[in-house]
Amino acid sequence: MAQSTASHRSRLRLVVLQTLVFSLLATLGARLYYLQVVSGEEYRGQAASQSVRQIVVQPQRGLIVDDMGRPLVTNRLIWVVSLDRTLIGRMSLADRTELLHRTAQAIGVKVSKIQGKLLLCGDPGAVAGQCWNGSPYQPVPVALDVKEAAALRILEQPEDFPGVVVDRQSVRQYPAPYGVNAAHLLGYLSPITKDELDSADKSGDSSVNGASVVGRAGVEKEYDEWLRGQPGYQQVAVDSKGRVREDVSGLEAQPGDTLVTSIDAKVQSVVEKQLATMIATQRATRDPVTGRNFAADSGAAVVMEAKTGRIIAMASQPTYDPSVWVGGITDKQLKRLYSEAAGTPLLARSFQGQFAPGSTWKPFMTVGALTHGYSPSTILNCSSAVQIGNRAFHNHESAGYGPITFARALEVSCNTFFFQVGMHFWQTLGSDPDNVDAKDPLVEQAEKFGFGHRTGVDLPGEASGRVADRKWKRDYYESMKGYYCGIAKKPQDAKTSDFVYKFAREFCVEGWKYRLPDAANFAIGQGDTIVTPLQLARAYAALSNGGTLWEPRVGKAIVSPDGKVIREIKPKKDRRISIPSSVLSYLDNALKGVATEGTMAWKLGGFPLDQVQIRAKTGSAEVYGKQSTGWVASYTKDYVVVMMMSQGGTGSGATGEGVRAIWEALYGVDGDQVKPKSSVIPGVTPPTSLPIFGDDGSILPPAREE
Incomplete structure (x- = not known):
């Protein structure tokens, strides 16, 4: 009996085990059917994608x-x-x-x-x-x-x-x-x-x-x-x-x-070499004011087509090798590019650097004066100095020329002449130093020529410059009074110079006031007004072309890889400045005089000015604690050439020879002879058409119109 019961139990266990095995096999079969038949295509795709x-x-x-x-x-x-x-x-x-x-x-x-x-x-x-x-x-x-x-x-x-x-x-x-x-x-x-x-x-x-x-x-x-x-x-x-x-x-x-x-490589080469040469020359030249060599720490030059605003060449110093970025730049290289000790090479002085314009500002002040009460026959005394308040404001090297006209004042760059113009408008239109809304024709004229605003050039990071008028001075006071009043309220320490401490005390008390010396300095491009070399170039282009202010352009066209022109980048007008033709003509002749008899004449001796009529203005801007910033701004009916050097001395002394060399290259001047075929640009002026793009990938020069 016991044996029969044990046998029965064994058979029962076997049946259960068999049932279990069959159930597992059925489940596995169903799963395999689902994976291989129902979802087979999906999983095959996923498997394939893992190997792709x-x-x-x-x-x-x-x-x-x-x-x-x-x-x-x-x-x-x-x-x-x-x-x-x-x-x-x-x-x-x-x-x-x-x-x-x-x-x-x-x-x-x-x-x-x-x-x-x-x-x-x-x-x-x-x-x-x-x-x-x-x-x-x-x-x-x-x-x-x-x-x-x-x-x-x-x-x-x-x-x-x-x-x-x-x-x-x-x-x-x-x-x-x-x-x-x-x-x-x-x-x-x-x-x-x-x-x-x-x-x-x-x-x-x-x-x-x-x-x-x-x-x-x-x-x-x-x-x-x-x-x-x-x-x-x-x-x-x-x-x-x-x-x-x-x-x-x-x-x-x-x-x-x-x-x-619109860049011309030959002109760009000339401009870069001349700027570098002028800086090297000034660094080896003794500054008679400080008794040490000029620092000549930076500079810029611009060549612009006067009738279109196109940039033909533009250079800045210090510069850098763009190939350092290829393949990844090292920390050491990057540090140098941002280093002030190295001159901040990444900063493009031509359109990002901002400097006091000095006497290159005076032609625009002349336009403002001649359209607001003054006339070409106006005569003012060019004394060696003018007393403003408790301070004497001097001409360069304290030179005096007696009673002269606007034209002669531009030729000899007489500061005291323009001091009087600036003071006249302050006294007659806004003698209240607290009145930020007082009219000033000289400020208005500067803004009409685009100063204080970006030019709109097709290059990123452009600086706007600054027109230091009454509103700017009030805004600057509001933003800086905490800093300077903080200095003024504490006893002077060893780190604070007498000048800074005195300035801080005066600024804290009445730093917002626009006084007579501010107006006088504004009229000669000194004080807090700053411009970029590009801003100055396009303003002089407006003098050359009759009053059109262009948005400067570097880009000329976009061409597809197969040689088709996708987009032509046309010159764009910013505005038309309303200037009487008589005023423009008067100013034009006065600036010719700067080149033939005035402050630029000593650098243009023997140059064929009767054939290539250069109009010019030199400038030397004083900067506290530094040597003078030198400028030459010049133009013809075709081009504008501006060169500037920070801590380089007088305008013509620092950059005059470089500017002359650029003009010689542009017009093919050899000594006192003009040889157009020797110009770095075939035909003297830039081509109006685009380069020719061949089917084989070749690029040929533009076809010039006869």
């Missing part, structure tokens, strides 16, 4: 050429080494460490730097500018411009470098025709930031990606959307080690468009 990688193909950036088609910025191919984060992430720690050390040794880059580049921006320890802000599935560039031998070694030994990708990419190259630098005009590139990438994603802009570089200055930034092109992509099948088996599909990248500029 999408690689972004960066476009070749567009060229930048001058108005004759000469290349200013091109591209060159470099070897780039990248690492596949996905693949190396699957490796053991030991294998990954060994791979990084082997790769670092091959390309000459520290392991720590490679590791920093592999971090995703936002990850712990990621450093902005070094981390990767692109797709985590995209190979990460860890070294640019790798030596060919190193690149070929990696390509030839793939088994030693699993997950290491080597390809060729294009980067910027600067051919420097005729030795030009043009760094501040051209600008530079740097990697896109995470914020910029996020913004592009939100706006649906597909022209940038995590590996993109974008324009940061100059025309590279201003015309970035045209120059950058459109990225492509390449889908490739890879094996378990990340090695490419085959191309699956792809979309070709679209190269960027070409920017044709």
